[in-house]
Amino acid sequence: MSYDLIVIGTGPGGYVCAIRAAQLGLKTAVVEKRKTHGGTCLNIGCIPSKALLHASHMFQDAQHFADMGIGVSAPTLDLKKMLEFKQEGVDGNTKGVEFLLKKNKIDAFIGTARISAPGQVEVTAEDGSNQVLETKNIVIATGSDVTRLPGIEIDEKVVVSSTGALELETVPKRLVVIGAGVIGLELGSVWRRLGSEVTVVEYLDRILPGMDGEVAKNFQRILSKQGFAFKLGAKVTKVEKTGNGATLTFEPAAGGTPETIEADVVLVAIGRVPYTQGLGLDKVGVQLDNRGRIQTDAHFSTNVTGIYAIGDVIVGPMLAHKAEDEGVAVAEILAGKAGHVNYDVIPSVVYTFPEVASVGKTEEELKAAGIAYNSGKFPFTANGRAKVNKTTDGFVKILADATTDKVLGVHIVGPEAGNLIHEAAIAMEFGASSEDMARTCHAHPTLAEAVKEAALAVEKRAIHM
Ligand code: FAD
Numbered sequence: 001m002s003y004d005l006i007v008i009g010t011g012p013g014g015y016v017c018a019i020r021a022a023q024l025g026l027k028t029a030v031v032e033k034r035k036t037h038g039g040t041c042l043n044i045g046c047i048p049s050k051a052l053l054h055a056s057h058m059f060q061d062a063q064h065f066a067d068m069g070i071g072v073s074a075p076t077l078d079l080k081k082m083l084e085f086k087q088e089g090v091d092g093n094t095k096g097v098e099f100l101l102k103k104n105k106i107d108a109f110i111g112t113a114r115i116s117a118p119g120q121v122e123v124t125a126e127d128g129s130n131q132v133l134e135t136k137n138i139v140i141a142t143g144s145d146v147t148r149l150p151g152i153e154i155d156e157k158v159v160v161s162s163t164g165a166l167e168l169e170t171v172p173k174r175l176v177v178i179g180a181g182v183i184g185l186e187l188g189s190v191w192r193r194l195g196s197e198v199t200v201v202e203y204l205d206r207i208l209p210g211m212d213g214e215v216a217k218n219f220q221r222i223l224s225k226q227g228f229a230f231k232l233g234a235k236v237t238k239v240e241k242t243g244n245g246a247t248l249t250f251e252p253a254a255g256g257t258p259e260t261i262e263a264d265v266v267l268v269a270i271g272r273v274p275y276t277q278g279l280g281l282d283k284v285g286v287q288l289d290n291r292g293r294i295q296t297d298a299h300f301s302t303n304v305t306g307i308y309a310i311g312d313v314i315v316g317p318m319l320a321h322k323a324e325d326e327g328v329a330v331a332e333i334l335a336g337k338a339g340h341v342n343y344d345v346i347p348s349v350v351y352t353f354p355e356v357a358s359v360g361k362t363e364e365e366l367k368a369a370g371i372a373y374n375s376g377k378f379p380f381t382a383n384g385r386a387k388v389n390k391t392t393d394g395f396v397k398i399l400a401d402a403t404t405d406k407v408l409g410v411h412i413v414g415p416e417a418g419n420l421i422h423e424a425a426i427a428m429e430f431g432a433s434s435e436d437m438a439r440t441c442h443a444h445p446t447l448a449e450a451v452k453e454a455a456l457a458v459e460k461r462a463i464h465m
């Protein structure tokens with residue numbers, strides 16, 4: 001069998017790339033080693049975590065129905081049913097991808113792919129059978145895997161990665177999370193809402209590194225109010241399993257007296273690493289960078305002609321939508337079009353309550369780059385809709401170039417932040433100024449009015465503050 005394109009991996013990068021290539025007339029196949037399509041995101045990442053975040057948020061909200069005059073008996077938790085709800089959502093999504101691949105006449109092979117030579121992909125099925133596929137081009141979209149802590153074994157029962165944390169059969173009384181990044185705070189929120197005492201141990205002296213510092217500080221306060229405990233600037237040195245849990249030892253990152261903490265479950269969430277195992281890259285000579293990512297040029301090409309790479313396995317934020325946009329771009333490039341991704345405008349969202357969302361540069365990045373900027377901030381306490389909904393934690397912050405007023409970054413902590421951020425993304429994609437955003441009529445009463453007011457605040461003329 002000979003193809004124009006074989007995509008290895010059907011995560012958001014791979015399956016989207018295959019569909020776009022097929023739309024453009026390329027004879028396309030995908031190879032996926034998992035039994036279902038959708039990659040990390042649909043099977044063990046974005047989708048199951050959002051299902052549990054939604055369900056646990058409902059569970060918590062139901063405890064406050066009486067405040068709105070809604071009389072219901074106290075909600076009870078059927079965790080098994082909640083996990084089934086999550087799995088139904090996952091199945092619906094992975095089946096959706098299978099349908100889309102068929103609809104676009106993409107051949108899908110289930111098995112592990114190895115690049116035996118440029119233009120040749122060997123597929124080994126679970127039963128050990130082999131076949132070799134010929135192709136003009138290969139796109140590697142094999143994603144990423146959990147980063148492990150040296151000397152700390154993940155058994156997915158007591159010491160879990162995100163995968164195990166999506167499957168716990170009982171609510172742990174004490175959950176200790178190692179790493180105050182996106183996974184730690186999202187999955188920590190799920191189990192906190194369902195009743196766990198959650199302690200987060202983080203190496204740095206702040207949470208959510210990479211996010212705007214003021215946003216992270218404010219968000220940490222909100223999470224602390226929700227019952228999260230934080231041990232910042234702390235280095236975990238040991239996790240010892242006990243009869244029914246584990247003892248964690250940590251010490252100040254800069255060195256000092258060690259402390260211990262007991263946990264029923266420990267979640268290791270210290271980042272992810274690119275996944276290239278078994279692909280045969282050394283044999284075909286594909287270069288990796290010093291962090292194990294596949295090195296690519298501006299057109300997603302590796303150093304070997306006809307082999308491309310996208311998504312978590314290359315440089316850049318490990319986000320599903322970044323992988324998808326790269327998938328579209330590389331497919332368009334292969335079809336002779338001008339595929340392109342604007343890395344300056346990639347939104348990122350933490351799906352907690354409230355949500356945290358960001359696009360463009362943080363204050364720290366602008367300061368480091370020596371760019372003069374004006375900042376406009378508006379709190380949700382002054383937004384009518386947030387007030388009436390009693391969801392007033394957080395604010396919108398807009399950073400605009402001091403000379404041109406071009407919007408350089410927007411950062412939101414607050415209700416619906418993950419939806420609100422897209423107004424800013426569109427504005428930035430079109431090179432808008434804060435004045436453009438401020439002069440755009442926003443419907444009342446909406447949370448989006450806080451974005452308009454933050455834009456007005458850049459020139460100190462917010463109305464409701
Ligand atoms: P992946 O989705 O990892 O897919 C790679 C696929 O390649 C896998 O299916 C794998 O089985 C397959 N594969 C690997 N090697 C081979 C081989 N040799 N042969 C055949 N197949 C192979 N991102 C967001 O944007 N929003 C979120 O809300 C979000 N939530 C997340 C929550 C969790 C718990 C986790 C772990 C991640 C989350 N992410 C989220 C990150 C997101 O999942 C990744 O950025 C995204 O999946 C990357 O897509 P990808 O296509 O590059 O790789």
Ligand code: NAI
Pocket residue numbers: 149178179180181182183184186201202203204207208209234235236269270271272317318319348349350351
């Ligand atoms: P992360 O990079 O977001 O956070 C890891 C945290 O662990 C950092 O704060 C880091 O300082 C800390 N850390 C590292 N080593 C440590 C150690 N030894 N001890 C204590 N702390 C340590 O990684 P995370 O949360 O594992 O997520 C992985 C990736 O998945 C992220 O890059 C993110 O892009 C993606 N993701 C995205 C989501 C979203 O978009 N909503 C949700 C979940 C994951």
